[in-house]
Amino acid sequence: MTSIREPGKITDNITLIDFKYEGVAGVGGVYLVEAGKKCLIDSGSKDGAPHVVKTLKELNAFPPDYVILTHSHWDHSQGVPLLRKKASQEQKSFEVFASEKAIPLLEDQSYNEVFKNKTFDNITDIFPLKEGDIVDLDGLTLKTIDVPGHSKDHIALYDESNKNIFLGDSIGIKIGDNAFLSPIMPPFWNTDDFYATLEKLKQIPFDSVCLDHFGYIFGDEAKAILDESRTVTDQEWRIYEVAEQNGKLDDLDFLVELFMRDMRPIIPELKVEKFMMRFMLGFINSLRKIARKEPFAVANILLKTTLEMKVKGYKIAKGIQ
Ligand SMILES: [Zn+2]
Structure with missing residues (x-):
């Protein structure tokens, strides 16, 4: 075994909390890091936040x-x-940190409408971090490393004493042993920045990585993950190029077909945990019946909606309207 994808305590200092991305278990995580001070790495989504609060309270770590x-x-x-x-509400507060480059994007979150047709809450009063800044947790430190590519404001946090690095989304989405998306x-996708980020991360002697989508990865899988990320990104980019050449960038069925043929992912079974996602399932291609019978339907729907987002990243990077 080279990964932990079950929520709970994963090391002496780290607890994985599943915030149930879009109501689905096993695809969206935040991490509680505990030393003298307690630090949450990422907050999860608005819908996921009640679950994060509940879990932190159970762990005596709220706020x-x-x-x-x-x-x-x-x-x-x-x-x-x-x-x-x-x-x-409990007369308490906490400090929120992010890259200095993230601050204007947090103050105006409307750019997220590229993902979803809804409104987003703007977030102010953020303490800016820049390359090399240390967040001291009293007994453990987290070093800020700029890792653009996925997003221009992305940072990783390196815990040197445990040789563990929190990578967020910077190198991709890996929800199963052989289910890796770029x-x-x-x-803000930028291919050159991403390649530079991979080279930069290769200089860091980490033994384990924490991905937001999803889980704690160690051993040989962690050692190979940067090369694997580059391979899947190149493969996926090629899929979008082929779709573009065929005039089918907006044909999701075509994209899924190419993806399954070229990437050959082993899609894990995912469980729907909330009514919201079950409700949504009923409306996406009338898949309600299939969802009941077909255990991989949830993962397939998520793959489709994820590819729909990713192809927008490709189009923006290529200047395609
Ligand atoms: Zn992201």
Whole structure:
């Protein structure tokens, strides 16, 4: 075994909390890091925040002393307002940190409309982090490393004493041993920055990585993950190029077909945990019946909606309208 994808305590210092991305278990995580001080790495989404608060309370860790956001995408940042509201109801507060580059993006979260047709809460009062800055947790330190590509404001946090690195979304989405998607996402994907990020991360002697989507990866899998990330990103980019050449960038069925043929992922079974996602299932291609019978339907729907987002990242990067 080279990964832990079950929520709970994963090392002496780290607890994985599943915030149930879009109501689905096993695809969206935040991490509680505990030393003398307690720090949450990312907040999860707005819908996921009640679950994060509940879990932190069960762990006697609410509110944490600090929340560090790896980047300003909605599913990492939009939990902050609820976490702050719940803390203030108890006359408590906590410090929120993010890259200095994330601050204007947090202050105006409307760019997230590229992902979803809804409104997003703007987030202010953020303490800016820049390359090399250390967040001291009294007995453990987290070093800020700029890792752009997936998003221009993305940072990783390196715990040198445990040789563990929190990578957020910077190198991609890996929800199973052989289910790895690239970090290509709108609206700020930058291929050159991503390659530079991989080279930079290769200089860091980490033994384990924590991914927001999803889990704690160690051993040989962690050692190979940067090369694997580059391979899947190149493969995925090629899929979008082929779709573009065929005039089928907007044909999701075509994209899924190419993806399954070329990437050959082993899609894990995912469980729907909330009514919301079950409700949504009924409306996406009338898949309600299939969802009941077909255990992989949830993963397939998520793959389709994820590819729909990713192709927007490709189009923006290529200047395609
Ligand atoms: Zn992201």
